[in-house]
Amino acid sequence: MSLTRDLTRLIREKPVTDCDLEWASLFVLDTLGCALGALPTEPARMLKVVAPPAQTDTARKAFYLGGLAHILEMDDLHRDSVTHPGSVVIPAAWAVAHDHDLGGEAFLRAVLAGYEACCRVGTSVGKKHYRVWHNTSTCGPFGAAFAVAELLGLDDTRTVWALGNAGTQSSGLWEFLAEGAMSKHLHTARAAESGVIASFLAKEGFTGAQNILEGEKGFYAGLCPDPIPEAVTAGPERAWQLINTSIKPWPCCRHTHPAIDGAIALHNEIAGEAIARVHVGAYRAALDVCDRPIPEDPYSAKFSLQHTVAIALADGRVDQASFDADARQRMVGERKKVRVELAPSIDAAYPESWGAEVIVETASGRRFFAARHDAKGDPDNPVTAAELSQKARTQLVAGGTSQARADDLIGAILGLTDNCPVRSLGLFETAGDAPPQVHAARSA
Structure with missing residues (x-):
C-alpha cells in the first residue's frame, strides 16, 4: 500500500450530504468571484494572451x-495546510466539467474530493516546507488531479x-516575493x-x-524537512x-x-x-512572509x-484602494510606528489557529489591546452566506460584470446543487470578454 492509495480510498469512502454540496457551491461562488473580479488587472491581460479561454x-x-x-x-485559505485550495481545485474541475458538459452535482462532488486531497497532503508537509515552498503550488496539483480523476471516473x-504524476510536477518557490514578481499567479495556474x-x-x-509522497526520492524527501505523513489519512x-x-474578507x-x-x-x-x-504579536510564518516595513508596490x-x-487603524477598513500609491504614501509615517514580533503563545497555536495581538499606545499615553484567536472568515468566526454573496457581487461588478449578470451568475452557481450543466453558466464566455483595462496594479 501507499499513502496516495490510502488517501484515494479514504476520500472515496467519505459520505457526501446535500449540506456538503451546498457548502461546496458557496466556495465555488467565492473562487469564481475572485477570478472574474480580477479581469481588469494587468496580470489577467497577460494570462489571457498566453491562454485565451475560447x-x-x-x-x-x-x-x-x-x-x-x-x-x-481574496481566494480561500485552509489553515492547517496553509493552502489556497479553491484557486487550484475549482479551476481544474470547472474546465473539465465545462468541456465534458457535466452536471453541477458531479462537479461539486469533485470539488469536495479535490479540496480533501490538497488539504490533507498540505497538512502533511510540516512547517519548514512553507519557508521555501509555496504550499498552494506544491500541494495544489494533488487536489486538482483528484478532482479531475473524479470527473473522468x-x-x-x-x-x-x-x-x-501530479506530485512529480510540484513546484513553486517563495523567492518571487523578494522582488514583487508576479509568479504567485503562475503557481495556481500551473498547479x-x-x-x-x-x-x-x-x-x-x-x-x-504510487509512493510519490513517502518514497526514498519522493515529495517528502525532496521538499519537506519535517513531514507528518500520518496527517494524510488522519481522522x-x-x-x-x-x-x-476560511473565506477571506480582505484583499491581502x-x-x-x-x-x-x-x-x-x-480604530x-x-x-x-x-x-x-x-506592537503586533504574530506567529513565525506570518513574520517570515509579512514582515515588510517598507512596501514599494501594491x-x-x-x-x-x-x-x-x-x-486598518487609520481607516477602519481594508480594501483594494488600501494598497495603491496614495495609500502607501499616506501611511509612510504610520508604518514606522508599527513593530512586529514573534508571540510565543500565538506561534504555538499555529497552524491550527492563525492569531495575532495588537497593542496601540496613543500620544496621550492611553493603551489599547486587541487579540484574535481566529480571524474573520475562519470556520470558528465565519462569514455568512449573505456576506459571501455580497463579496462575490462586489468583485464581479468591479471586474466589469453588469449588476444583472452578476446576480444571475450568483444564483446559477449556488444552483449547481440542482445539477444544472456547468457549461450552461457561460463562465468562460464572461471571462473571455473582459472589459478594457481599468487598473494595472500587480496584485498578488
Whole structure:
C-alpha cells in the first residue's frame, strides 16, 4: 500500500450530504468571484494572451482560471495546510466539467474530493516546507488531479497514477516575493493545469509513482524537512476539509488578517486619537512572509503587516484602494510606528489557529489591546452566506460584470446543487470578454 492509495480510498469512502454540496457551491461562488473580479488587472491581460479561454484546450482553460483566481488575494485559505485550495481545485474541475458538459452535482462532488486531497497532503508537509515552498503550488496539483480523476471516473489505480504524476510536477518557490514578481499567479495556474494533465494521462494508462509522497526520492524527501505523513489519512471521520476552509474578507495575505481584524476594532476605540506606537504579536510564518516595513508596490503592501495594520487603524477598513500609491504614501509615517514580533503563545497555536495581538499606545499615553484567536472568515468566526454573496457581487461588478449578470451568475452557481450543466453558466464566455483595462496594479 501507499499513502496516495490510502488517501484515494479514504476520500472515496467519505459520505457526501446535500449540506456538503451546498457548502461546496458557496466556495465555488467565492473562487469564481475572485477570478472574474480580477479581469481588469494587468496580470489577467497577460494570462489571457498566453491562454485565451475560447481558443485553448482544457488544461490551458484551467491554467487561465487558476491564475485569475489568485490575483486579488481574496481566494480561500485552509489553515492547517496553509493552502489556497479553491484557486487550484475549482479551476481544474470547472474546465473539465465545462468541456465534458457535466452536471453541477458531479462537479461539486469533485470539488469536495479535490479540496480533501490538497488539504490533507498540505497538512502533511510540516512547517519548514512553507519557508521555501509555496504550499498552494506544491500541494495544489494533488487536489486538482483528484478532482479531475473524479470527473473522468478513474478507478483507484489510475487515480493513484494521476496523483503520482501530479506530485512529480510540484513546484513553486517563495523567492518571487523578494522582488514583487508576479509568479504567485503562475503557481495556481500551473498547479491547476498540472492536475488536469496528470489525470488525463492516467486515463490513457500513463503510470505514476504510487509512493510519490513517502518514497526514498519522493515529495517528502525532496521538499519537506519535517513531514507528518500520518496527517494524510488522519481522522477520516471528520467533516470535509472544504468545510474547514476560511473565506477571506480582505484583499491581502491571509497572514495579515488576524492583525487587521484586531486593528479595525481598535480604530473604533481610538476614535482618531494620535498614535505613538503599535506592537503586533504574530506567529513565525506570518513574520517570515509579512514582515515588510517598507512596501514599494501594491504587491508587497498586501504582504506587509506594518502597512495593513497601519491602514486598518487609520481607516477602519481594508480594501483594494488600501494598497495603491496614495495609500502607501499616506501611511509612510504610520508604518514606522508599527513593530512586529514573534508571540510565543500565538506561534504555538499555529497552524491550527492563525492569531495575532495588537497593542496601540496613543500620544496621550492611553493603551489599547486587541487579540484574535481566529480571524474573520475562519470556520470558528465565519462569514455568512449573505456576506459571501455580497463579496462575490462586489468583485464581479468591479471586474466589469453588469449588476444583472452578476446576480444571475450568483444564483446559477449556488444552483449547481440542482445539477444544472456547468457549461450552461457561460463562465468562460464572461471571462473571455473582459472589459478594457481599468487598473494595472500587480496584485498578488
